[in-house]
Amino acid sequence: MSRRGGGCLTAAAVALSLVVLALAAGLVCLVLTNGAPTAEVGAPLEEELVPKAFDEYAWGELSEVAAMISSAPSDEEGRAIAEKYGVSVGSVRPLALDDGRTCSLTVVGIRADERADGSGVSGLTLMASPISVRAMNEEETNAGGWESSDLRSWLAAEGMGLLPGELAEAIVPVRKLTNNVGVTSDAASVTETDDSLWLFSASEVCGTVTWFTDEYGVEPNAHTGYVDFAPYDALLNLEGEQYEYFSAAGVSASSDPQGALRLTYGGSETSWWYRTAYPFTYVGGDECYFYQVMASGYPSTTGLATSASGVTVGFCL
Template structure:
């Protein structure tokens, strides 16, 4: 087709056409198409950010570096050059922090590595973080004294997912948080049910994710597993000196969710309309 155009066109047109095809050919050969350039730049930037994170004290990791490390671990697992450092950071309980929109500082640590399933089915979230202070204050689980519908139907879940508590997170952190699938007994009402899935960006840990000898509501996070936390060996189960909620209902009661005492003891004495501290979790 190109040859026919050149044969029947005049000399001036032929020159113009030849120049245009030379320009296109040079562009293709140089590999400067938009898609290729964008992908290469992104990969290089991610790699550089991971290397920068490995080279510095982890407590000084920026949100961008935390995200880059998480993505690299999600993609490469233990083969990631950042894996061993992230594990050491988790085992040491290194604290990160970010400023909330209410002016409070949220402290948090790594509790899981390649633990949570991404809600879109594409694999694992590289890192799971859990707050360690009460920057979000005391909050109730439900307005009414009930645990019917469990975590899935709770008022607190709605507030963390898209309401006023979600709005406390800075936009830079919000943009990095991954939606994950959480398994929880969402029946409530005084009897046990079969765990069912919810999709969450910000969530509370379940009893089983903290204590290794409980079987419902997911599996124990690596941080707590490394501390050998069980219901009888529970000192390391406490994230701070404050009582804080879990997302697990007490299946033997119609009004209560479990919460963790400052001693690490798991209890459900008070009902869901009472206010306890929040130590929310999220994934990159």
């Protein structure tokens, strides 16, 4: 006597077995992938950036490292990320320019500059040794300071064009403080500009500056026409804090013990511009000077705005 329904029971048992096998396979997969969802078939896998020597990173990779440093919740954690990826203050590499020349690129600060868009700090601040030799202005004046200078305009266009395209695209504009009047002792003359490529200020390189009071004293006297020179030093010191690279090298307003400021262009030592305007005039009509680093590396001298000097630029990633 046949039993009706036996085939149905067999099919049900087979189906149940398949379900159990599927669940077991899923559990094994879950364990093997640590609970992470599996990628779609054919989808590319994102690889974590592998730490390298500073001079081995492609520009896009270095930008990625800088972004991770920038997004860290604290300076300490940002520095830890930089260390993990082999980047430190003083790291240096060659930088090939579009005109066929090669300059050096040095890390001078980590999380040291404010982004121009207000989104926080940049990851890395870099210094490119002279990328050109140019005058600050076509006319013999420092009126308008850095903000109105011809060299600032040149850097934003032709100067940027000297950099590798991938590097130029990765640059993060930042806010820079400068006396943008020229001859003045008024602290209100120090205002912000948003810059992608910029010159370093005297205080960013030298730290605290006392050039006027060192030369003329702290009290007005007959020799100087009863001028109080302290406000001029105060003005210079409002243009930003000294970068760690220069501080670590012992650079001061009167000393460069390790030769950090001795830079070359075309194989020859050259003076190079600060963006800092000389703020005092003795007889009127001579408002035409900007501060420079001497070719020997001495931190302070002045040059006529129309004279040619090295263009040492800073920028941020």
